[in-house]
Amino acid sequence: MDPTVVINTLDEEEQKPAKPAEMLVFDDSAHLNKVLMNLNKLRKNKQFCDVVLHVGSGQDMHEIYAHRAVVASVSPYLFELLAQKTKGTLQNQCKINGNFDISAFERLVDYAYTSRLEVPKSKMKAMYLAAAKLKVHPVTKYCGKYLVEHLTPDNCTGVRAILVESMDQELVAEVDAYLRENIAEVVKSKELQSLPHIQVELVQHSSIEMDATNNKHLCHMVLDWMRSSFDQEGVLMETLTEKVHMLYLNLDRTLHDCNDIETGDAKDTELIQDYKRLSRRLSQPKGSKTKGRSGITTPAKPRQFLYTRSDSSGSSSDEEDRDWKIIATTSTGAHSTMGLAVVSGTMIVLSVVQRLNGPANNGDSSPEVCSTTAGYTTMPPMMSSRCGMGTAEFQGRLLVCGGYDRGECLRTVEAYNLATNRWSSLASMQTPRGRVDATVLHGLVYVIGGSDGSKELASAEVFNGSSWSTLPPMPVARSNTGVCNLDNKVFVVGGWNGKRGLSCCDIFDPLTKTWSSAAPMLLGRYQAGVACLNREVYAVGGCDSWTCVASVEKYNPITNTWTEVASLQNARRGCGVVEYNGKLYAVGGHDGVRSLCSVEVYDAQTNSWSPGPSLTSCRANVGVAVVGSRLFAVGGFNGKAFLNTVEFLDARTNEWTTFVAKSEAQQPVPRIAEDDRDSSREGSAEECR
Structure with a gap:
């Protein structure tokens, strides 16, 4: 054969694409290594x-x-x-x-x-x-x-420092969790000696105040004071660590340096005067001299209140500032606390000691200039932690009915007496009721529907001050409904039937003891806040079936129609809604991600919502009621625990507080042991739906 022919034949075969079956593959697994x-x-x-x-x-x-x-x-x-x-x-x-x-x-x-x-x-x-x-x-x-x-108590702060340097926030959070769990041992480690040490003394006016102080909140307030010193006065870390800082609680619920106390003031005791002399020797600049608020303001975010018993960290819509935070605290004595904090991005050791301020050295102090906090005491917590309860004003007292704590639906009823600053038990309901609402009409308490823990309820009952009686059942069993009264009738709005949010609105007539139906809402919703304003019924926020909503609608009983009005600025479910001083207040709630501290206020004249003063503790499924001139927020779920605490809106300062004047509460507040200050019970967010 001609060699040329053979070569041409091979070239033609090479030019033909190889079939997969004819492809040879050599895989050398060791080649890469x-x-x-x-x-x-x-x-x-x-x-x-x-x-x-x-x-x-x-x-x-x-x-x-x-x-x-x-x-x-x-x-x-x-x-x-x-x-x-x-x-x-x-x-x-x-x-x-x-x-x-x-x-x-x-x-x-x-x-x-x-x-x-x-x-x-x-x-x-x-x-x-x-x-x-x-x-x-x-x-x-x-x-x-x-x-x-x-991690060990001896190496954890050093490990945290290098994790912060590499900006690994996920691992930093794990170290912070370790610090919180082991802080009592960590504060004994030698490694802390290398950290800056900031020492603070808080002067207080009575042993009752000292015993009632929430140490975790105190540390947060000290952090706020340090941040204010950095931001407003240009204070350096070296200045904060060079001496012990003596602080006092001002009327605006913030801590101030005792150098701010003017000579001759009732608080200007020999103890304070000694501190001032020491400060002058150290050439310590004086504070801002802020003595209080010139007018009513709305805080941008909730302030921890020194005397509240709840240790809620307070979920906030603002992302936690990593450069300013309290990491962990522990009690080192009856009135002393030690902990770790981050101040302007630097990890520090914080020591806080409470001291009793003695009588003033001058003899001319008058009652008018006495300390503002000296004449106050704290509101006691409820007997039971609870959320999703019925709350109302009844016979001049704050009444709380049912609700649930963890997975347990409650039948218990308790009332808070403003005059004695005490809670007392009343007759329990006939049926346990959680996710329930209540209203008072003609001196009787109406509690409608709810859940007994296994099913939604159609039953209802009424309380006359001494006993409960059964009412005719609702047309539809439901929980998470809203209840209010208008035109001598009880309105039951929306709710959850176990499958979906309801749009129905049922009306109970106490005279005929019969139920009738009004026009349905524009949107089926449950966990909505319901209240009356200007002879109309408002349904605020809530959920449709699964989504948290911001929409609001109102019912006109004359036309039997629902009309949509201005929406909330933030979607929320489980908020407490009540008429207060001619406006609607939507208090707390849950936005589908976190429990809320924020409050919104509705003005019917302008058909608009505006921010109100924030709660001291975030509360979802909170109960609200107006008693006298005070708007109360009761219990709820803060995202970590069911709450037994109560706070009220102080109309004078337009801020929430747990402080009441001793003249209004003649009975002394019992000593609160350190381990009992947070008597809220832990639970899961899913349980507080």
Whole structure:
């Protein structure tokens, strides 16, 4: 055969695409490892290396030979650096800025070639920092996990510092959780001696105030004072750590330096005068001299109140400021607290001691200039933590019916007497009722529907002050309904039937003891706040079937129609709604993500909602009622615990408080043990639907 013909035939066969069945595949699984292994040998012998990394500074400069393609493929940081250095030419000298541990850096280069990392336990922190700076994420994750899993009271603050430096907020949160659980041991560790130490003394006017003080809230208020000092007065960390700061509680519910107390004031005792003299010797600048508020203002976010018993951290719509926070606190004595905090991005040790302020040295103090807080005491908590309860004013007292605590629906009833500052038990309802509402009409308390823990209820009952009686059942069993009274009748609006939100509106006539139906709402909703304003019924927020809504509608009994009005600024369910001073107040609630501290106020004349004063504790499924001139917020769920606490809106300052004048509450408040200050019970957010 002609050789030319053979060659042409082979060329034609090569030009034909190979069929899959004819394709041969050789997979050398060891090839990749061999390539890296050989590259590593070349690196160690300084062969074919196209970059020399200079790590360190001065005489401690180290040269590390490498292949830029290898190290750049492992470290995004080095990729960016080498890409900038190259600029079209192969410049093989590259200085690495940063305080790297040489041993850790070399081990990371070894890892780039071998996929294997060998780290002495003593070098784990240095390895984590080096990997984090070079953005070698698998190593960063491995080392960070190891550090968090091996926390001890002696090393936890140091570990937190390097995690903060690398901005690993997820691991920082895990360390903070460890600190909270082990703070009593952490404060004894020697490692804390290297942290800045800020010491504060709070002067108070009575042992009752000292015993009633919530130490966690006190630390948060001290943090607010420090932040104000940084922001308004330009105070430096060195200034805060050079002496013990003596503070007092001002009328505006903020802490102020005792240097602000004017000479001759009733609070200007010998103790305060000694502190002023010490401050002058240290040339400590005086504070802002703010003595109180010139007018009523609305706080942007809730203030922790010093004498509230709830330890709620208070879910807020604002993201937590990582540069200013209380991490953990622990009691170190009857009236002393120690903890860890972050102040202007720096972790510090905080010590707070409560001191009793003695009588003034001057003899001419009059009752008019006596301390504002000296004449006040705190409101006691309810006997039971509860949310989703019926709340109303009854015979001049604040009445609370049913509700639920964790998964337990309650039948108990209790009333708060403003004159004695005490809670008392009343006759229990015939049926346990959670997710229920109540109203008072002609001196009788009507409690309608709800849930007994296993099913929605159609039943209703009425209370005459001594006993409960059964009423005819509603047409539809439901829970999470809204109840109010208008034109001598009881209105039951919306609710949940176990499957969906309801739009129905039923009316009970106490005279005929019969039920009738009004026009349905425009939107089926449950957990809506319901109240009457200007002889119309309002349904505020709530949920449709699954979505939290901001819409609001009102019912006109003359036309038997519902009309949509201005929506809330924030969607909320489980808020308390009540008429107060001619306006509707929507208090607390839940936005579908968190329990709310915020309050909104509706003006019917302008058909608009505006922000109101924020609660001191966030409360979902909260009960509200107006008793006398006070708007009360009762119980609820703060996102972590069911609450037994109560607060009211002080019309004089337009702020929420748990403080009542002693002249209005003649009975003394019993001593509150440290372990009993947060008697709220923990629960899950799902239980507070």
